[in-house]
Amino acid sequence: MELVFFYLFAAGIVGASLLMVTRANVIHAALSLVLAFLFMAGLFVLAGAEFLAGVQILIYAGGIMVLYLFSIMLMNVGVAVRLRQWHRQSALALAAALLLAAEVWVVLGRGGYPAAQAWSWRLGQTPGNVEALGQVLYTKFLFPFEVASVLLLAAMIGAIVLAKRQITR
Amino acid sequence: MFEVESSTRIERSSVMPGTEELIINMGPQHPSTHGVLRVILRLDGETVTDCDCDIGFLHRGTEKIGENITYTMFIPYTDRLDYIAAPSSNLAWVTAVEKLFGWEIPMRAHYIRSLVAEFSRISSHLLWLATHALDIGAMTVFLWCFREREMVLDLFETAFGARLTVNAFRLGGLFQDVPQKFLDLSQEFADLFPGRIGDYETLLTDNRIWLQRTRGIGVISADDAIDLSLTGPVLRGSGVRWDIRRAEPYAAYPYLDFVVPVGENGDVYDRYLVRIEEMRQSTRIIQQCLAQLPKGPVSCKVPRTIKPPAGEVYHSIENPKGEFGFYLVSDGSETPYRVRIRPPSFVNLGGLKKLVLGGLVADVVAIIGSIDIVLGECDR
Amino acid sequence: MPDEAQSNGQEEGSAPAAAQAPPAQDLRELVEREYAGTILEQSAYKDMADEATLVVRLDALPQVGSLLRDHPSARFRLLSDLTAAHFPAEERPFHVVYHLYSFDHNRRLRLKVKAHEGEQVPSVVSVWSGANWMEREVFDLFGVSFKGHPDLRRILLPEDWGSHPLRKDYPLEGRGERVYTKPRRKEYGE
């Protein structure tokens, strides 16, 4: 049963991603990406990580992508559609893709990262993964968590300063 | 070197890269342009950078018509000018013609004219308040105002047989005396109406959202307002205490006691307050008219064929929207040689650009509402 | 918002002068003192004070306007109305009429200029901004052009209308572009 859903979602991700890179219309591409995010959230649910699935939808699909759409809509999409879509970089892209595939192959062939194997929490078998996530974030990974939040704060202030400079004077 | 240049370029351009100015057509079928007004707005984001009005959709050549029919025949045409306050337009026309002739009008006619003119002011202000509030999103006020306006229109029907284009007055006075029922109903309305104004004010005057949407919006100083020839509540909202009913009294206004309300800041809110207070004052005037109403004839002797002396007069009255005047040139024949309608909405609308520049689109709606235009008289 | 009621009745300043001198004599003198020879005629319908009319020389209009607007004994700050009338029989057929009002003196004044066909009338937008749309309207309906107007376009009629309906030679029937030859009907109901 789970396997069926897994392949369903996986196929969805692949299809949506393909759509995303092939659509000439930027808005269509962005919407395909949203679709891919939703399928990914489905995979998270299958893995027992409901919280991550929620975050995936809330942040990526509901937040970031809306902002993307927001800025895309302000631009003239009609021009982009008529632009050339090929940049003669296919050789480079192919090389990069092959490299990535090789890396994935090697990692998965070894059965994942050693650190992940040594993980004490079994996702999906925890009493509730919100609690698990919370405990890990505030104990084991407190420092990276704080660093990330400081980074975000700096980015936010930077954005405000940049925007503000245009308004005054 | 290059970096300095690029940063200055960012600072200079007020428009975000990749965005373009948006040109928006409001009207002529837009819900908040109050008739067939078309406003062309140039927007940067939601800020208005330019504004142009396209009017004339309702132009019927009323002035030309007036030059080719007799003085009496023109009265119904005035109904179609400011159709929201038709008796006011009638009054402007008959008083202007009477000034040309130099007739003495009986006191009773004067009082009834003032009475009906104040009813028309109330009806006009009610329609204004209704649509203005609806523009800003207050839906209930809209229907409440229409409830009272319905009563006023019923009153017109009782007295003159018509509700909107009432054709209320005749040269020399009135067509006939008003029925007693009209006076009774008027009294009833005048007793009831101040409470109803209180109801509207409960919903709006101290409402924080209403204050935020109207205070400091569409500000115009007294000097600018005068310079732009704005009249009526728009001018009074900027603090100029000028009301033709007081400055150059006509009809029964010399004998009536009322206050000319003025605003301080000249913003949308002050215009709102001025009009609300004017409704109260109108009710006071109605009470006084009913109490003082003298007996007697309602029309002076009017000759069968009306031929004024040659000459020119300008006479204006205080329409609900502003100074509503007629400039008449007579060549001594039965028809006027030139009829000029001085339209308050047209002139006040001319000041719109000054009011909306730099504001937001949402404010344009509020500002058009606060000018209170009626296109019938704007386009003529 | 409202303060105490103002006193009823007429304000001073308008009525008493009418008996001896024609109304607006003082204003005429005021203008003549500054710009001699700019007032061509002076009249008032039935000697009414608020119908005082001064006919101003065409080219002097903006100066006379500014003077009347700013001088303390005039202060005509409100351009209450601006319009025109067409008298085809006259040498200067277009009378452009300005109705001024003074808040300080509660007084009205009518200025008039007379223009030839095709002659440009100096715009008063620089004196009273409110003249903008009203001059456009006169341009639209009479074809009188204004010199120095910032945005002289048709306002009520479509841009491509091609004629000026408030001229007396404009036909009453049919489309306005047609040349109309019949004389104007004068009698009704006889």
Add this chain to the structure above:
Amino acid sequence: MEIAAEAVIALVKIAVVLGVVSLVVAYLTYLERKIIAHIQQRLGPMRVGWHGLLQPIADGVKLFLKEDIIPDKADKVVFVIAPIMVLVPAFVEYSVLPFSSTFYITQVNIGIFFILAVSSLGVFGIVMAGWASNSKYSLLGALRSAAQMLSYEIFLGFSLIGPLMLAGSLNMQKIVEAQSDVWFVFYQPLAFVVFFIAALAETNRVPFDLPEAETELVAGFHTEYSGMKFAFFFLAEYANIMVTSSVAVTLFFGGWKGISWIPLPGFVWYALKLGAIIFVFIWLRATLPRYRYDQLMRLGWKFMFPLVMANIFLTGLVKYLFL
């Protein structure tokens, strides 16, 4: 076999909930029209059925039969998907709402979080509709809406943190159980105020109905829509009102729990509370004017954000010190 039985039960539950919700949503429009009408001293719908009771059905039939217009210059695919994208999240959210102690479609660990996540998808439909219509009014409406919903989602989410801290769970059932003694609205009045205001903004209701401000933007993002697609937007709006009201009931008013000495079944209590909150929604619509766009943003960021942060801080402090 067991899986099949489970699936059948789930499907039946879903069908029941969907049916009831659709009907209630349809009658919500009727209720709104009636309530506003009486506030405005008129009668509202009176012709179809007794006191217009069949009006929603007549409206539905009318919308079904209407010509379905797709503008010539519109992006057809996106134009068609948009109303579905608005409606589906609105209905999916019902899957985790507990209507009584025993009746719910499913229990998820992250119940309330799931609702937040799914409701954030609703904005897509609006943005898509605005863009696909290829009309300036629609686009402006959609932009406003996107900005508004994104910002207010933040306050909506943060305002829920207070009650969640008290409940110690994201599971809707457990949150309700935690309110057995006292409803959280008494512990968390600030949070409730912020939540309610944010909910108004999220559902585009007066005084925050800017995206569809008729007098400025004609009809906002759904200007170009007609027929059933328009009905979808309409239904979604009311479905969202239902959801946010349900969340309010669940998180602040003790869900299906009633006053113990009045013997009423849980779902009756639930319906009563829901009705009261929806009534306030409608009442506000009849009373208030509309905020302006920038004022809305200012209200959010300068008033509600500090408020909700202070609330979280206070709750944490109190919980640390006294509980």
